[in-house]
Amino acid sequence: MIRLEKVCFAYEKEIALRYVDLHIEKGDSLVIQGPNGCGKSTLIKLLNGIIFPSEGHYFYKDHEITEKALKDRQFAKWFHQQMGYVFQNADTQLFCGSVEEEVAFGPIQMRLPEAEVRERTEDCLRLFGIEKLRERPPYHLSGGEKRKVSLACILSLNPEVLILDEPLAGLDEKTQDMLLTFLKDFHRAGKTLITITHNRQLAEELGTHFAVMNEEHELKMV
Numbered sequence: 001m002i003r004l005e006k007v008c009f010a011y012e013k014e015i016a017l018r019y020v021d022l023h024i025e026k027g028d029s030l031v032i033q034g035p036n037g038c039g040k041s042t043l044i045k046l047l048n049g050i051i052f053p054s055e056g057h058y059f060y061k062d063h064e065i066t067e068k069a070l071k072d073r074q075f076a077k078w079f080h081q082q083m084g085y086v087f088q089n090a091d092t093q094l095f096c097g098s099v100e101e102e103v104a105f106g107p108i109q110m111r112l113p114e115a116e117v118r119e120r121t122e123d124c125l126r127l128f129g130i131e132k133l134r135e136r137p138p139y140h141l142s143g144g145e146k147r148k149v150s151l152a153c154i155l156s157l158n159p160e161v162l163i164l165d166e167p168l169a170g171l172d173e174k175t176q177d178m179l180l181t182f183l184k185d186f187h188r189a190g191k192t193l194i195t196i197t198h199n200r201q202l203a204e205e206l207g208t209h210f211a212v213m214n215e216e217h218e219l220k221m222v
């Protein structure tokens, strides 16, 4: 489903990915670990089509993901609907006037019928217990509340692949348990998960496949 072939990426002179080969099948739950600065966030940006290989190739469902390919609006829309990316910093993701608008934004962009937009929005608000926050502007919420809203936004898109960067960071224990249960159910439903985490317990509970990146910016399956 996801295939990286000898992918390199550099920020000007700063190498961040070195000849990365990676195969992820539908339904896998891949956990990626590695020290600070080894290239994990860069890899996630690349998988999400925000940056592109300087060398090598990235294929999603046999389509090569390049800057040129994503200039095709139909293709880009399809690809971005398949990939749900939960940012580490929720602030970069939230921009609507209210939490409810924020969660409904994706389904509206997908041009879903109004009743389905409403249903998905309500389901996601309920899932994260944030119905009470629906009228509030997202930028006035606490860090943990913002995280719940950004997770609800991504899940309202019902993505095929969910990419998570330290998903439990900043959440209280009850919300961590709820999110972990959700992620396990999401995976059981045949969806694909890619998680970056330093949290060993989360890695063990969620992962079916494990990869480690090293300080040389190389990736190895373990």
Ligand SMILES: Nc1ncnc2c1ncn2[C@@H]1O[C@H](COP(=O)(O)OP(=O)(O)OP(=O)(O)O)[C@@H](O)[C@H]1O
Pocket (backbone or CB within 6 Å): 011, 014, 015, 016, 034, 035, 036, 037, 038, 039, 040, 041, 042, 043
């Ligand atoms: N915008 C940028 N410009 C220049 N160099 C960058 C940029 N972003 C990241 N880097 C560099 O690329 C390398 C990989 O960074 P990346 O953020 O992918 O690491 P990471 O494994 O996610 O780190 P952490 O665990 O600390 O979040 C690092 O050496 C970093 O300094």
